[in-house]
Amino acid sequence: MNMPLDQEKPLLQVKHLKKYYPIKKGVISRTVGYVKAVDDVSFDIYPGETMGIVGESGCGKSTTGRSLVRLEDPTAGQVLFQGKDLATVSQKEMRKLRTDLQIIFQDPYxxxxxxxxxxxxxxxxxxxxxxxxxxxxxxxxxxxxxxxxxxxxxxxxxxxxxxxxxxxxxxxxxxxxLRPKLIICDEPVSALDVSIQAQVLNLLKDLQKSLNLTYVFIAHGLGAVKYISDRITVMYLGKVMELATTREIFEHPKHPYTEILLNAYPIPNPHERNRTQMVIEGDVPSPANPPKGCVFHTRCPFAKDICREKAPGLTGKDHLVACHFPIDEGKA
Amino acid sequence: MGELLKVDKIKTEFQTDKGPVTSVDEVSFDLKEGETICLVGESGCGKSVTSLSIMHLLDRNGSVTEGSIRFEDKDLAHASEAEMRKIRGNDISMIFQEPMTSLNPVLTIGDQLTEGIRLHMNYSRAEARSYAIEMLKKVGIPRAEGIIDEYPHKLSGGMRQRVMIAMALSCKPKLLIADEPTTALDVTIQAQILKLMKKLRDESNTAIILITHDLGVVAEMADKVAVMYAGQVVEETDVYTLFDNPKHPYTLGLMKSIPHITNPDDMRLNSIPGSVPSARNMPKGCRFYDRCPHAMKRCLAEKPELKPIEDKQAHSIRCFLYEEEEKDYEKKHAEKQHAEKEVSS
Known part of the structure; x- marks a missing residue:
């Protein structure tokens, strides 16, 4: 595992990335609102590591991935690859940069x-x-x-x-x-059968070692993400909820959403079936009309008044979490 | 618990331009009242075709050509369309993977829900409506009185699947077939739906055939499991035995190839090499031969049968390996006894 060292320079920096899609209506296509697919996302990716991005459908993980290779132009914010802002570099330079940035899609067909x-x-x-x-x-x-x-x-x-x-x-x-430096893997194994998934995951791991690649691995299957990632970003409704090393995320999740996500995952062991499971009710709200305050408050079992009013910022040094009341180690 | 369903060596074939293709071959299992069986396997293994064969929902070019499907006292494999019509939605109902494509987009939820209720239960329009609202409440739909007049596109994926479950359970079926009911849903929604299915199962004592490729879902839901590979059942047993002591090399491979969140950090996944053989080109002997780490000469030419491996427990596998193992065991056992005798004498 390649842990990011403090002195190491990030290969890719995402700074306050936003991607809004206008909702148009009527004969003259007036813009009546925006779908906030990605709303203020920031993270760094270090050479040789795998950053996993997880979340449920509509959380903006794919849009984030596509923005990293400039398949989407960001509404606001920056994506810096080796210090160069992808949105402002010239066509010619972008062409050169594309040899370093590649993407693998979900449906290979x-x-x-x-x-x-x-x-x-x-x-x-x-x-x-x-x-x-x-x-x-x-x-x-x-x-x-x-x-x-x-x-x-x-x-x-x-x-x-x-x-x-x-x-x-x-x-x-x-x-x-093209011998790229960074590969975005957008749900590369979700469409495959389990026995084949393992083949592809192992291949990606081996290639990373032999070719010194950096991955952004986007998936909704937590198992695959855990298997391949060094660090994980948990997203919900266009925002980063938690960002930490894989071990931290799985062993000491701080955000209630992460905890619930891990808990909702069915365990392939029938002896565990009577465990107490935290099942949250309700659906993911629409990204066209996200809740005020913390975007997760409508489904959060611990939501208090402040969560409904003020959105929490992403705080912490190595283990970042966006929550007014992160899960306390002592209590848990 | 009485026996409800007995599927005995069914073979389902599809007629195509290039001749018949066998999709399901010698599939057998049985199910008691209130019991849940999971059919697990990868795409193309015949798990969905098996369930469609039971329901007579195969495409026109497909039919069950051998074997029998006994449901209570009827043989569904040879039932007429009129008989099936009475059974479907009443005694046996089904939910599918993609709830949007199985709901009619131009009819309201209420129209679709009351159709079956009025047909099978002879309720009046008003009675059917209030019963439908009751059913929607039972599956956890908020504002059921309002939702009943909505169209399916207004609902989220999880809500649509709840409507499908309400519809499937409204006539109190004895058997529910659920074909990948949570595959299209997010994990938190999947957990909701599985919890709901467990609750409803316990309340109504409905038997369930649950089709899935997710061993996690199997572990949560099943009483017993049939693992399918290339159109055949390769291993069948109760859920605890399957996870504690899997026997068939395919089952073992499948278990080891799942990346799970409880796996240790440095564990490397064990992938099964190669891919599933195509239905047109099935190997003569064991269908797992090409991919099996224990393949023997015998497996290439001979077809293994699904056989119980121990008399006292219901655990069957389709593999020669265990026969060999058993012989080995018997041999060792005999040697041991012989040695003990010598010691004592």
Whole structure:
């Protein structure tokens, strides 16, 4: 595990990132409100680590991930990659930066062009960035296919000829072609069967070690996130609720939401089934109309008056939490 | 507890342009009143097709070609459509993974909920409505009197699944089939729905067939479990035995490949190599042969049968390995006894 050292410089810095989508209505498409998908999110990512982002649907984890590679332009805030603000760099420079920033998507089928052979799909980034000749690119394709565990004679096949797990390997191979520094993994195993999930997770772990990669791993499955992450960010309704090392999050969660999330997860051990479970009622509120104060107060079992009025800031040094009444170690 | 359902070696085939494809082969299990069985397996293992076979909800090109499905005193495998119509929604009902696609978007919740109630229970319109409101309250829907006149799109995923459960349970079925009821939901909502299903099960003594790929859900809900692989049941036993003492190499592989939050930090996941064979191209012998770490010569040519491994407990597996193990055990046991005899003499 690569723990971030104090003196180490972050590879990527996210500062007060906001992404609002306008809600338009009527004939002249007046903007009547905003969906606050990501609302003031900040964190740093250090070289060689894996930052997990977890949360339920609509919490803004994917939007955050997409903003990190500038697939979304932020409404406000900054994303700094090695000190450069992705939103303000020139087109030319962004093109160069894209070789360092790659993304792997959830559904490997819809992210691969069905009319292209795998060999061509993989060579494309190299040729597009004019980093290799055709012959060199082919050699590189063979190399990368071997690294991700695909037989190189599959080069002439089309995406539909592969199983889900193999397609995800292709997605990973494509992301690796440019030897990136940072890979955003957006729910890379959620669409796969359990036995295949383990294959892909192990592959990602091995690649990280051998190629010295940095990951942002976005998922709703806590098990996978725990397995791969060094640190974890817990999000809810566009905001960061808690950020700490994986061990801290799982062993000493401070935010009630984290605690509830961990608790809601079914345990594959029937002897545990009669444990007291903290089940919270209600649904996640709409991000178009988030609650005032702490966004979690509508479902929080410990909510008090101040939670309904004032939004808590993210506080702490290594273990950050956004809560007026974080879970006290002594009490728990 | 009386026996409610006995599925005996059913085979479900689909007719396609390229000839018949067998999706489910020799699947057997039985279920008592009030009992919950989980069918677990990965996509394409035939768990959904098994449940659709019971309900006669297969596509037109699919049918049960062998075996029998005894429900109380009827054989559902050979039941007519008219007979099934009386059973579906009344004695057996079903909930699905995606509640939005299984609710009609142009009818109100009330219209859809009262349809079955009026049909099977002969209630008047007003009686059916008040009963429907009662059902909605039972599944924990707030403002049931207002929600009943809403359309499905107004509800969240968790609420829609609650409506589906209310609908499925309104005619007090003896058997509820739940096909991945929580897969599309967030974890906190999943916990709510599972809690609700447990409560309703305990109140009504309904038997449940729960289809899932999540071993966590299995551990929470099941009395017994059938693990399916490539259209067959490979292991069947009660839930405690399955988790404490799994026997089939596939079950073992599956258990070790789940990243779970209670796993130790440095534990590496054990992945099962390869992928599931396609239904058109099933291996002749054991279907897990290609991926099995213990594969023997015998597994390539011979088909293992689902057999009980110990007489006293109901634990069946479809694997030659245990037979060998048993022989080994018997041999060792005999040797030990022989040695003891020699010592005593």
């Amino acid at each position: 819809s992210s691969l062009n069905p009319r292209k052979r795998i060999g061509d799909l993989l060579a494309e980034p190299l040729l597009a960035h004019k980093l290799a000749t055709k012959a060199e690119a082919e050699k590189k394709v063979n190399e990368i296919m071997e690294i991700v565990g695909l037989p190189k004679q599959y080069k002439n096949r089309y995406p539909h000829q592969f199983s889900g797990g193999q397609r995800q390997r292709i997605g990973i191979a494509r992301a690796l072609m």
